[in-house]
Amino acid sequence: MTEFLALREAIAAYVHDGSTIALEGFTHLIPFAAGHEIIRQQKRNLTLVRMTPDLIYDQLIGMGCARKLIFSWGGNPGVGSLHRLRDAVEHGWPRPLEIEEHSHAAMAAAYGAGAAGLPCAILRAYQGSDLPRYNPNIRSITCPFTGEQLAAVPAIRPDLAIIHAQRADRAGNVLIEGIVGVQKEVVLAARHAIVTVEEIVDDLRAPSPNSVVLPSWTVSAVVAVPGGARPSYAHGYYRRDNAFYTAWDALSRDRERFLRWMEEHVLRECPAVPQP
Amino acid sequence: MTEFLALREAIAAYVHDGSTIALEGFTHLIPFAAGHEIIRQQKRNLTLVRMTPDLIYDQLIGMGCARKLIFSWGGNPGVGSLHRLRDAVEHGWPRPLEIEEHSHAAMAAAYGAGAAGLPCAILRAYQGSDLPRYNPNIRSITCPFTGEQLAAVPAIRPDLAIIHAQRADRAGNVLIEGIVGVQKEVVLAARHAIVTVEEIVDDLRAPSPNSVVLPSWTVSAVVAVPGGARPSYAHGYYRRDNAFYTAWDALSRDRERFLRWMEEHVLRECPAVPQP
Amino acid sequence: MNYSATEMMAVAAARVLTNDDICFVGIGTPSLACNLARLTHAPGITLIYESGTIGARPHVLPLSIGDPELSETARTTVAVPEMFQYWLQGGCISVGFLGGAQIDRYANINSSVIGSYEKPKVRLPGGGGAPEIASLCRKTYVVMAQSRRSFVERVDFITTFGYGEGGDHRQRLGIHTEGPTLVITDLCIMRPNLITKELEVTALHQGVTREQVIDATGWPVRFAERVEQTPPPTEAELSVLRDLQACTARAHGLEVGQND
């Protein structure tokens, strides 16, 4: 069942050139350390899936790891653009990036359908929007009871899900708390799942019988990476580094400056956590 | 928003002859006290919706409150038959009972669709089963991506949901813990919702940021009914009265004995909790 | 050590479970067998009840599918729609454990009605989770006491599809899971023939004759080429089983034996 691996081993074992991978965490518990290791291992031609690409996909895209992006909101939250994402879409730098764009509602439902083993999700969505004109993966379906037209999107079933969580126990059961995003869905939807955690403990200390726990057999590999979500945050462990998110705007605007920053803070690091 | 009512008032205000109502609670937090008050107020021609009718619907059916039952498993859990349900279906006593029968998977999905404001739910279900031959509300839908046939069932949207929960705060926010069943779904799916609670408190004391909490504006009426789930149970408050569930088999087998028991333990009681 | 046929059935059912199984458990003998496995050779088994409890480790057997013991001892408890959508339909479950009122030679199960659906002689509780447990778990095991009343030529109603009319009927309906690969009774163990999918007796419990099985089966039952003999319950198995039942009876305020 669950293997306990070092980050380097886990990424080497499960991320392959051309894979479809989803590093999830909805503005919380974003698996930055794992993303950085993917960059260090120079994986290529990845299809990256994520509702909010955030800084971590900006970095992966800017470092040339991605061939395609499936997403629903591609900005730096509260700050502005993701300049590396824009540069790839607008100018094909460092390589062209194919995009498949959804709304949050549709993408969340598509993860849900993936977790539920369904081929598609149905929802009331996209009415009047231009998005379906450009995304052939937005179709429609007719309710057999009311005749109503509903939107349909295909289930998301990545080859690999990577999430960060608060802790795992020694059997590999994982606890997630706070903003839980689509983490459970992506793990259940994916063929394999890597979970980086703040700590590995004897007892999960789940505070409620209804706490969000992923049983060990849903997880391929657990990796202890304290601080592995920085500059995102881990509820109960450390706070979001909003100053870094704000600083990223200037750090990433220029290609050279971006590459220098990545060289210094990501490429030269052993699996550890960069500080701005 | 939320009204705080006495049980008698709440049932009088929200349960009308001919209503479609769902008293939910999946083998936990079953709102027995509320069901007994419906019996005392002699409501008639109700369409009763519930995955597992359990003893409470056996009693409502045996007392002649129901016209139709929508359900997915109609037994006395771990004991055997629901004799009043059987008598109504097999012999039309005390009145004929129309049934609409689903599987658990379909009914749970139908509540989910009701909560999600969708007209129907899709799922992989009923393959090879005879149930769709007798239930016209089981239809099929074709995935617009894979061509796969999936089952479809209409959303459940009752006029009224009644659930029992551990506690509410003075604003009417409700905490549910343990086996949470379809309680959130039925409340969100229904036009109105009554919640009976063990206690009304200043602070909900939700143990986790992800605890199951229903905000006050989803609840029409909160009623303090300590012990309101007995002989079912309330996680953290009291245990399931398994001996009563076992005893019900004999108490309910015979029409006269059933009526005597109901007379003594339900009809003569003011809103309180019967003991076997 | 003496033992009853029912005990043999529970022990035989427990033995087929492994430490790695993720098991969707029904109430009654399935729950008894699964917990017996957990308390003997398969401590790592994951028990999932349709009430939403994942990884339950009850000290006493639940009477209902949602007794407090389940949620109190589970790793986590999820909502019922999530249980059926993500965990069952999502394909997480390795084994579903089912019972029923009637079963036929292709392991189709009836738990809905005796007689016609619209004018039933006996209205049974119904399918509950069973129809989808049988189609969505990687495989299912059936545990049922064997008699001509329960092992019938033709079930009155197919609540839960096994192999339909046999052969590739499952595949033709687009069902991709293995189906009821094992039927465990108080007399024997049956498995579907590889080609026809008709159930065949592959093992007899100790002391049971072919004639007894034939008498207790409503169709001309086939025997596999090689019929094994089920080893009798060990002392360890019996003692864990009886302790569990005694604890359960005490906890529920029942007579011993009333809840199996």
Added chain:
Amino acid sequence: MNYSATEMMAVAAARVLTNDDICFVGIGTPSLACNLARLTHAPGITLIYESGTIGARPHVLPLSIGDPELSETARTTVAVPEMFQYWLQGGCISVGFLGGAQIDRYANINSSVIGSYEKPKVRLPGGGGAPEIASLCRKTYVVMAQSRRSFVERVDFITTFGYGEGGDHRQRLGIHTEGPTLVITDLCIMRPNLITKELEVTALHQGVTREQVIDATGWPVRFAERVEQTPPPTEAELSVLRDLQACTARAHGLEVGQND
């Protein structure tokens, strides 16, 4: 007391919210306005962020939609699929608060691209929750600083449908909610005409002239028969607003004013 046009916009947006609103909040001015309302005249308002937090009561404004302040102060936090399915699509939300890069006279909003979708001059972040917030909340309010660049004759891309081509276009698409009933800018307040659904100026902020509004609008903007004047921010409103922004800036390690 002096105040900026941006402060006027936030105060005007806050004022339209009531104690009973269940409000789906976007980041930026919507979040500022909603929290200002909560801290002044509408303490009972429920703020819902798409990250899953229900009833958040942040002490400082979140930078992102999912800052720790939200979940730590919320009544409960649900998964994102549940947020969109049960809470938004389920019809629980009374008001959705939106911004955007471009808006047209029928309150269609573009937050996807400047230029063509396939060869964009500027790739904007995209719609996120907006397309369904606009179709599923009982009504939506739009807050945007007004200029010819943002209030345009025709949006380059309809990310979020307002009134389409006007009239009953929403109804013809089967959308049953009211839509963008209010657009609040740093200059004025606009509302859709009852019949045509074209936006009309219904109030000017103090000191703003019709000419200023006309100059800042990319289409020949109409004025309602009666144009009111927005009362200026009160001292109380301004002081709560400024305290909130100062706390926020300190908490995020930013310069004051950087985050509005």
